[in-house]
């Protein structure tokens with residue numbers, strides 16, 4: 001946007017790396033197009049400024065050098081054409097050269113099919129850099145990968161900068177984690193502590209409250225000395241969970257442990273649900289959701305928060321009998337005046353289920369990238385752009 005304002009884009013060849021890696025059904029139809037819609041502002045900005053625009057993305061995890069029909073961005077080109085209201089030609093074998101005139105946009109076929117893309121081969125990166133005058137990275141969802149189109153090209157392009165989506169994501173995350181309005185509450189839920197332990201450890205040094213949910217909460221219940229029956233948990237990580245609780249306590253902050261839970265005897269949508277106090281879970285119980293008292297306590301805390309970071313549903317919300325905890329938490333976030341940021345596939349599915357898209361401050365397009373930011377990692381795509389900006 002700064003380059004456009006400075007009049008530096010007209011007539012220039014602009015290469016936009018977007019993340020158009022969207023889910024498709026077996027027939028190749030796009031089932032969810034948030035990422036494609038999120039890529040539109042950057043493309044329109046460049047087009048309006050009179051640039052010759054090339055857009056690319058990866059789709060899936062294809063084998064390099066072996067293009068298969070299902071690797072094609074053709075459905076994405078179609079959807080982009082509809083959203084932009086103009087034809088978006090799809091260009092195959094584009095590394096050696098691309099024909100595109102100012103005021104036009106083309107989509108360059110799945111960049112991950114190119115040999116050297118995944119491993120960030122320097123020769124490939126230099127060739128791609130020669131295609132453009134300005135490289136724009138707008139692919140937040142892929143910002144945790146140092147690949148040819150997310151890292152290498154940024155090293156060699158004459159100008160390399162962040163697009164509006166990447167800038168907005170960085171902005172929202174910085175606002176939420178680096179300079180938050182307090183209290184800052186994080187919800188980290190999901191099935192396993194092991195996949196999110198570094199996130200829990202990193203957040204425990206910053207947040208005022210760390211709400212755990214799902215299988216993660218079960219391991220924390222064990223750490224708090226509670227019985228969880230045959231619920232999903234990782235007993236070998238109880239000590240790590242206890243360390244997180246202790247480090248939060250030492251800072252005067254808390255990990256709220258559920259006071260009640262919703263149990264079943266089997267993992268099934270039609271399994272009878274029973275609400276139990278957290279200290280009354282039987283040996284043959286499976287905990288599938290937080291109970292109503294816990295949900296009400298968390299809702300109060302969320303309503304009083306200054307900032308909320310949300311990753312993960314707190315129960316098995318796909319089953320209606322075990323969805324109330326996640327729904328209560330979702331609605332509390334929606335009605336809270338806190339700045340909220342949410343990310344991750346399951347979280348986005350919960351947001352869609354309860355129709356609260358407009359009430360969440362920022363919904364990240366990142367899956368793995370969002371989680372790595374929560375871990376406190378500097379994402380390679382940010383790092384190289386910052387280095388280029390610093391000269």
Ligand code: 3PG
Nearest residue numbers: 019021060141142367368
């Ligand atoms: C994602 O869907 O999380 C991103 O597009 C990154 O995809 P990847 O994990 O295949 O790199």
